[in-house]
Amino acid sequence: MTRQFGTLLFGAILSALTLQAGEEGTVTARLLNVRMKPELRAPAVMKLRAGDKVDVLSLQGEFYEITAPAKTPVYVSEVFLRDGKVTSPVNMRMDMAQEAPSYGLLPAGTVVKVERTTRHNWAKIAPPEGLKLYVAKSYVKVAAPVTAAAAAPAAKPETAPAAAPAAKPETAPAKVQTEAPAPAEKPVEKPAAKPETKPAVKPVEKAPAPTPAPEKEAQPAATAKPVPPVEKPAPAAAPDKMDLELKAIGVDLTKGEKVTATGYLVAVPSSTTRAADFALMKSNSRGEYENSYFVCASDNAELKKIAEHVVELSGTVYRVPNWKTPVLKAEKATLKK
Numbered sequence: 001m002t003r004q005f006g007t008l009l010f011g012a013i014l015s016a017l018t019l020q021a022g023e024e025g026t027v028t029a030r031l032l033n034v035r036m037k038p039e040l041r042a043p044a045v046m047k048l049r050a051g052d053k054v055d056v057l058s059l060q061g062e063f064y065e066i067t068a069p070a071k072t073p074v075y076v077s078e079v080f081l082r083d084g085k086v087t088s089p090v091n092m093r094m095d096m097a098q099e100a101p102s103y104g105l106l107p108a109g110t111v112v113k114v115e116r117t118t119r120h121n122w123a124k125i126a127p128p129e130g131l132k133l134y135v136a137k138s139y140v141k142v143a144a145p146v147t148a149a150a151a152a153p154a155a156k157p158e159t160a161p162a163a164a165p166a167a168k169p170e171t172a173p174a175k176v177q178t179e180a181p182a183p184a185e186k187p188v189e190k191p192a193a194k195p196e197t198k199p200a201v202k203p204v205e206k207a208p209a210p211t212p213a214p215e216k217e218a219q220p221a222a223t224a225k226p227v228p229p230v231e232k233p234a235p236a237a238a239p240d241k242m243d244l245e246l247k248a249i250g251v252d253l254t255k256g257e258k259v260t261a262t263g264y265l266v267a268v269p270s271s272t273t274r275a276a277d278f279a280l281m282k283s284n285s286r287g288e289y290e291n292s293y294f295v296c297a298s299d300n301a302e303l304k305k306i307a308e309h310v311v312e313l314s315g316t317v318y319r320v321p322n323w324k325t326p327v328l329k330a331e332k333a334t335l336k337k
Helices: 002-016 241-248 300-306
Strands: 023-027 031-035 044-049 053-060 063-067 075-077 090-093 102-106 114-117 122-125 132-136 140-142 257-267 278-283 289-297 309-318 327-335
Touching: 053 132, 053 140, 241 289, 241 327, 257 289, 257 300, 289 300, 289 309, 300 327
Parallel strands: 289 327
Antiparallel strands: 023 053, 023 140, 031 044, 031 132, 053 063, 063 132, 075 090, 075 122, 090 102, 114 122, 257 278, 257 309, 278 289, 309 327
16 A cells, blocks of 8 residues: 555656746855755765756755756666556666665656666666755855745555554452351360270280291392483474464465576565565566566565565465465575576
8 A cells, every 4th residue: 555655646746747947056065965855864866066057946944956967866677667668666766776765656657768777677767857856055056036845735644543542341349358257166075084994904825936937048139221211302493484474364385386486576565464575577478577476485684685686486386365476485596697
């Protein structure tokens, strides 16, 4: 939902804006950072030199909003380009890396000007119409005053209504159990003691002398048998966390199929499960890239290192209930040139 919302929002911005030439400004600093947002913490996209001209559109606090200069570095994955047109929503990044900051999404169908391509499947494109950046106003000289842009209400992402706090069950105050006093014990009347009568004294008979028992031969002590050591069972191996993730979405791990597949590996933003954090894209008969598998591994951090590249994956494919696309749990990955 977040990705679709971002795509629609960026598309709406590009279609709604009919850019008018702003006021011409001249850079007065020796080097001036051009940033993605009107704040000092925002990533610096490039640097302008003293004397460079910029197209100032509006005032944003202590920053000028400007049209992105022609030499602004903008890169997109070449996999999503065909004949100068975007085939699927794709991030515009300031460098040739998946981790590089993004300007936003280019909607499918956008026509772009490809300036050059690289052997790592990246394409440098001219800044698309509507791309805006920001510079500190203190270091740009503008002939006419620039008015502040009207603050448009920020579009709020669709979020589920907050759940009401769960009511605490009412518990009755604990009753203190008190022991009832025991009834007074009645004195037990003892029967009257009977007088003891002594038995008559009988004459003591002498016991016959004991017959000596025959001597037994001493037997050797029994040799104790050694007790075999008790073998302790080996500790059970920790369960694969990704297998637990797959089980959670309904996968039957006993019904997998071994495969080897080649395609372009991309990260899937805002996936609802770690089992679908990546996807393997393949070209169809129309030259468009489609998702052939969702991809995961015991350690998804290894997949992140090879994302945005053509790879060969070997592993096990599982079907997920109610999913059109199966999940490939990769056990081996190889970069393809």
